[in-house]
Amino acid sequence: MAIVARGFTGRGRSDPALPPGQYLTQDFPVLSAGPTPRIDTSRWQFTLATETGERQSWTWEQFLALPSEDVTVDLHCVTKWSKLGSHWTGVPLEEFLGELDTSAEYASVSSYGGYTTNLPVEDLLGGQAWIAHRYDGEDLTPEHGGPARLLVPHLYLWKSAKWIRGIQLLIEDEPGFWETAGYHNYGDPWREQRYWGD
Amino acid sequence: MTHTDGNLLAGPLRAILGVDLTTAQGTCDGCGARGPIASALVYGPEPGLVARCPSCENVLLRIVQTADRAWLDLRGLTSIEVALA
Numbered sequence: 001m002a003i004v005a006r007g008f009t010g011r012g013r014s015d016p017a018l019p020p021g022q023y024l025t026q027d028f029p030v031l032s033a034g035p036t037p038r039i040d041t042s043r044w045q046f047t048l049a050t051e052t053g054e055r056q057s058w059t060w061e062q063f064l065a066l067p068s069e070d071v072t073v074d075l076h077c078v079t080k081w082s083k084l085g086s087h088w089t090g091v092p093l094e095e096f097l098g099e100l101d102t103s104a105e106y107a108s109v110s111s112y113g114g115y116t117t118n119l120p121v122e123d124l125l126g127g128q129a130w131i132a133h134r135y136d137g138e139d140l141t142p143e144h145g146g147p148a149r150l151l152v153p154h155l156y157l158w159k160s161a162k163w164i165r166g167i168q169l170l171i172e173d174e175p176g177f178w179e180t181a182g183y184h185n186y187g188d189p190w191r192e193q194r195y196w197g198d
Numbered sequence: 199m200t201h202t203d204g205n206l207l208a209g210p211l212r213a214i215l216g217v218d219l220t221t222a223q224g225t226c227d228g229c230g231a232r233g234p235i236a237s238a239l240v241y242g243p244e245p246g247l248v249a250r251c252p253s254c255e256n257v258l259l260r261i262v263q264t265a266d267r268a269w270l271d272l273r274g275l276t277s278i279e280v281a282l283a
Contacts, residue, residue, distance in 0.1 A: 033241050033248040035201075035255060079244045114257075158245060181246060182262035182269035195264060 017074060019189035022082040029081060030143050033177065037113040037163045041147050046131065047166040048096050051104040058096075060147065063131070066091045071130065073153035075160075076189040087137065090130030090151055096167075097124060104169035108176065109150055112163040117176035118185070119152065119159055121169065128154055131164060156187040156194070204238035204249060210261045211235075214268050223279040228256030235278070
């Protein structure tokens with residue numbers, strides 16, 4: 001006689017910190033779409049450009065002189081692993097965008113190596129996003145996006161562009177590298193927005 | 199992260215297009231280099247397969263595949279020459 005366990009949901013998700021469909025990992029897997037750029041901080045530069053063409057750039061020294069924060073955040077990769085309680089040091093995006101005169105609603109983030117990703121400007125503000133340069137108390141390694149990467153942990157990790165080089169503010173949204181190839185334009189892990197139409 | 203060669207593309211390309219394209223000759227839209235698709239430098243498979251030109255590292259093609267859908271981007275290839283006989 002077959003035994004049927006009544007009430008079994010089949011999801012097996014016990015950790016409320018995990019979004020739907022994710023599993024917990026203690027590792028920090030490295031996924032990449034190309035060769036890892038090795039950017040010396042002496043030639044690193046971050047450039048913010050508005051929709052009107054106004055540009056402002058920061059050298060590495062100028063970047064490090066900005067007020068930074070230590071944050072502990074959960075990371076959720078679209079390939080289904082999640083890493084909880086990761087420790088970062090970074091400069092909140094308000095430090096770059098706060099005084100800016102812009103009516104742009106969208107941001108296109110670009111990286112050394114050619115990667116791009118897009119997200120709404122409001123997702124960069126309100127204590128939700130940083131340009132991070134230290135991970136777990138150490139300088140950020142190139143494999144994990146060093147010398148500096150975007151950190152927007154409330155979205156799937158492909159939005160947290162490694163090797164960040166600039167942000168272009170836009171009136172019209174401009175889908176990035178993965179967003180033009182099937183991945184969701186916004187990428188909220190709690191709504192499991194992995195692919196187009198999710 | 200290291201790359202592998204273009205033979206990793208064989209299965210996904212066959213699933214999408216129904217033909218083996220790895221022996222086809224591709225021309226890079228970035229530098230004009232021409233060679234078999236199998237000679238591409240391939241990164242992935244997650245979050246997607248990215249094939250780059252072995253000469254200039256330009257992205258030749260991208261494949262994102264789920265259980266029931268696939269996306270194929272061939273923008274980095276000016277042309278693909280396929281032998282018919």
